[in-house]
Amino acid sequence: MWLIRRLPFKQVAELFLVKREREDQISIDSEIKEARKEADEQGRTVSESVLKDIKSKRRATQDIKSRLDNYLLPKLGKIPIKKIEKPLVVKVLEPIEKRGNLETVKRCCQIVRQIAEFAESKGYISSKEYANFITLNNAFSKPKSSNQLTVNPERLGEVMEKMGNSNIQITTRAAFELMLHLLSRTGEISKLRWDEYNEAEGIIKIGGYRMKGNNSHIIPLSPQAKAILDYMHPITGDSEYVFPSCKPGGKKPYMNPQTVNMAMKRSGLGGTIVAHGLRSVGSTTLNDCQKFGHIERFDPEQVEVCLAHMDKNSVRLIYNGAEYVEKRREILSWWSEFILKQTGNFYSLAGQVSRGK
Structure with a gap:
């Protein structure tokens, strides 16, 4: 003692x-x-x-x-x-x-x-x-919480206009749009591998070891999201990663997770929205979808799973079943259509390839 x-x-x-x-x-x-x-x-x-x-x-x-x-x-x-x-x-x-x-x-x-x-x-x-x-x-005094910059859904068109007019590499544009359509985190997209994409089932499955919270995540793809991946396959299909590093022999074989953020800043969106803020735009839109033209409200728990906000106890049942994957596909397909509607005539890779142009 x-x-x-x-x-x-x-x-x-x-x-x-x-x-x-x-x-x-x-x-x-x-x-x-x-x-x-x-x-x-x-x-x-x-x-x-x-x-x-x-x-x-x-x-x-x-x-x-x-x-x-x-x-x-x-x-x-x-x-x-x-x-x-x-x-x-x-x-x-x-x-x-x-x-x-x-x-x-x-x-x-x-x-x-x-x-x-x-x-x-x-x-x-x-x-x-x-x-x-x-x-x-x-x-002690508490540090100020640094909320991620985001915009209201009504301003998504401004974001798409600036990114559409921005001169960025096609892989960066594809990563930005895929991140937006899937409501994924930057690290989930930058490290996305081709073997995580199941073309036949139209899903992406990311292992828990790669996800925040260590829960595996199934993402049902909208036609627009699938079109982006199909567009990228001839470009990077020989690589392990959908978005490989543009620097041969670099420290990481995949795209820097900050690449999309930097592209958004260069497009004139600095101080307006960051990449993570795209998830907030999607969350707000989906949780208030009737305001934006959908007939009925989406299931809030399904929206949370779309955002990979997964609680093992409360959403396990609605997450694993095939029928619930298809319900999320409906949600994300509506979201993709909303994005394209907001984009209008401004350049959108998803819009171009999904329409076969």
Whole structure:
């Protein structure tokens, strides 16, 4: 007990990091297993680029270690864990707050709380001592939440006009429009592989190891979305990725996830909307579809699944069944038609290829 009372904060933090790294490795192993299972079902092997992506995407523990080394351990590292109290931590973090680094302060408070929780679970501190750190972040100003820039559905035509008049590479244009039609995240599109596209069934299936929340995601394709993929196949069909990197021998074999954002900014949309904001436009439109001409309201849970906002308990049944995939296809097909209507006569790759032009 005497030794535990003298256990320094640095040593407890190191033990906490070992636990985190072990959990990260379990998660990595699980995702690799899922990727290999999916590949086996399709009669192929997992590519090295996919394995490398899975192994390298665990950054949270590294971020924690970096903040510990830079902000917490220099002042708190040698102090016994039992002697660290809230006022002491506040004193350490106040200079960072004065410099305006509120997000760093917020993250450091979370790290101290996580380490204190770990210490309590190991018996290094009491439950009462851990409770002191639960409201640590209340001692500081909260960072402003940075909402993703977006527009109202009525302004989607402006977005399509500027992108239609923009001189961008055809692969970037296709990625932008596919992202919009599928309501997907930038990383889901930039890393989209040809083996995830089932042309016969008209769906894209992305494994959980590639999705936020680690839930696999089936995307039923509208005719316009399918037309974009069919257009891209003669261009990049020999590549593993639908949108390969334009830099041969680059760090990543797929398109930079920020490419679409940069193209939107160059088109004059900087300060108006970002790529992720396209999902908000779709969500608003689909949840208020009657305002935009649809006869009846779409099922809100189905709309959430279209956006890959998946809760394992509440949407599992409406997600897995084939009939529900087709219901989502109806939703996304209506959304694609809405996009083309808003686009009007401005250039649209989806509009051109889906009409056979």
